[in-house]
Amino acid sequence: MLQLEKKLLSKLSKDLIIEESNQCVSCGLCLPHCPTYRVLKSEADSPRGRIALMNGVASGWIPLNARFVQHMDRCLTCRACESVCPNRVSYGQLIDETRALIADQAESVATIRKSTIRSALEKLLLMQPARLDRLRRLFRFLQKRKSLQWLRKSKLVEKSRLLKFIVQLPLVKLPYVVATEGKNVAGNFWQPVYPATSEVRGEVALFLGCVARVTDVATLNASIYVLNRLGYTVYVPSDQVCCGAIHQHSGDPEQAKKLARRNQSAFAQFSTIISTASGCGVQLLESGVASDQTQVVDISRFLMKVEGWEGIDIASLPQKILVHEPCSLRNVLRDQVYPYRLIARIPGVEAVPLAGNDQCCGAAGTYFIDQPEIADMLLKDKLNAVKEGAAQYLVTSNIGCAMHMANGLCEQGMNVEVLHPVTLLARQMGMK
Numbered sequence: 176m177l178q179l180e181k182k183l184l185s186k187l188s189k190d191l192i193i194e195e196s197n198q199c200v201s202c203g204l205c206l207p208h209c210p211t212y213r214v215l216k217s218e219a220d221s222p223r224g225r226i227a228l229m230n231g232v233a234s235g236w237i238p239l240n241a242r243f244v245q246h247m248d249r250c251l252t253c254r255a256c257e258s259v260c261p262n263r264v265s266y267g268q269l270i271d272e273t274r275a276l277i278a279d280q281a282e283s284v285a286t287i288r289k290s291t292i293r294s295a296l297e298k299l300l301l302m303q304p305a306r307l308d309r310l311r312r313l314f315r316f317l318q319k320r321k322s323l324q325w326l327r328k329s330k331l332v333e334k335s336r337l338l339k340f341i342v343q344l345p346l347v348k349l350p351y352v353v354a355t356e357g358k359n360v361a362g363n364f365w366q367p368v369y370p371a372t373s374e375v376r377g378e379v380a381l382f383l384g385c386v387a388r389v390t391d392v393a394t395l396n397a398s399i400y401v402l403n404r405l406g407y408t409v410y411v412p413s414d415q416v417c418c419g420a421i422h423q424h425s426g427d428p429e430q431a432k433k434l435a436r437r438n439q440s441a442f443a444q445f446s447t448i449i450s451t452a453s454g455c456g457v458q459l460l461e462s463g464v465a466s467d468q469t470q471v472v473d474i475s476r477f478l479m480k481v482e483g484w485e486g487i488d489i490a491s492l493p494q495k496i497l498v499h500e501p502c503s504l505r506n507v508l509r510d511q512v513y514p515y516r517l518i519a520r521i522p523g524v525e526a527v528p529l530a531g532n533d534q535c536c537g538a539a540g541t542y543f544i545d546q547p548e549i550a551d552m553l554l555k556d557k558l559n560a561v562k563e564g565a566a567q568y569l570v571t572s573n574i575g576c577a578m579h580m581a582n583g584l585c586e587q588g589m590n591v592e593v594l595h596p597v598t599l600l601a602r603q604m605g606m607k
């Protein structure tokens with residue numbers, strides 16, 4: 176980027192930060208809702224404190240130094256503060272702008288930035304998620320052969336959160352393809368279209384995500400199954416890419432915009448895009464992939480708004496189910512009621528909110544890798560809540576939260592299954 180262009184963008188970014196942060200009246204109503212303020216007990220790690228710091232840096236009366244970056248990096252972007260702010264301060268936009276400003280001046284700031292391996296992985300895989308489809312079988316093969324076992328005990332895993340995350344992944348599942356004789360079988364790639372299996376009511380497009388297309392195949396398969404059974408034909412555009420949330424929240428809005436443009440073109444012909452991970456759903460909505468012609472809808476909300484349930488047999492499950500509400504679903508989409516309603520379709524289910532649902536679990540995109548200490552403190556609270564909830568199932572609508580909590584439960588030896596509400600529903604509807 177030309178130097179002059181860079182300077183202009185930086186000035187624009189600073190002006191935006193000053194204008195928006197001036198909306199904060201320092202009332203402090205957001206403080207009790209902020210997870211980092213709760214665990215760190217420091218004003219600089221509260222929304223009010225961070226906004227004041229952002230204003231100071233953008234106005235030039237505070238230096239943009241490593242200490243400032245640390246307080247910004249510790250923010251989970253959970254947006255709990257934004258959802259309760261009486262003055263409607265757009266905190267999400269503020270922190271993204273600030274991170275872009277930091278990235279712009281990264282060379283001059285001594286702080287922890289991404290490793291070269293991680294940056295390369297992001298470039299190679301997140302920008303081209305179809306490559307992840309090709310790696311799925313190889314990864315599954317290694318998992319089945321227990322070839323990753325030696326890594327579990329290696330010192331490398333202790334040092335790298337990313338590696339730990341990879342070796343802890345449950346057995347990767349395969350996308351199912353619908354055979355012509357109507358029998359569903361596992362395949363390696365997504366079919367471009369999954370036809371409705373009952374009276375046709377409409378058609379939708381499915382957003383696969385990047386990491387989720389490998390780690391959360393169960394939810395994607397379940398969504399296709401339930402939608403097909405309700406009379407919806409599901410299209411899976413092959414040229415869709417990552418939603419860009421990781422780039423947006425790590426100071427690279429230009430890359431996020433590029434991804435949004437590619438998704439706009441991949442989904443241009445569809446009026447409804449179904450998202451199965453609330454974090455991706457928010458990014459698709461806010462990056463302009465949703466428009467007047469195209470709506471982005473979370474799967475639970477969509478399924479609760481459509482007809483066609485009469486005549487569908489759902490096996491009973493007389494169990495208590497704990498419901499986790501991801502920050503993206505609760506604070507931004509405000510769709511947290513729909514997972515409860517969805518699993519209430521299963522006879523016998525007792526859906527109970529997981530205690531502390533107003534606080535982030537610590538997964539927060541790549542936060543659990545970047546800020547492991549704080550992420551672990553927040554996870555500990557969730558694990559205690561699950562223990563007290565004494566249930567066999569925990570449902571959540573965001574894959575990042577699901578994996579973070581499932582790994583924590585597994586390490587504690589707690590036998591609780593973590594799954595998406597639609598996966599539980601599909602199972603009770605007879606999906607094998």
Ligand code: SF4
Pocket residue numbers: 198199200201202203204205206222223226256259260261262263264
């Ligand atoms: S609630 Fe809003 S106005 Fe009040 S301190 Fe927090 S961000 Fe500022």
Ligand code: SF4
Pocket residue numbers: 208209210211212220221222225249250251252253254255256257266
């Ligand atoms: S986004 Fe979350 S962690 Fe960040 S300041 Fe707001 S409430 Fe705190």
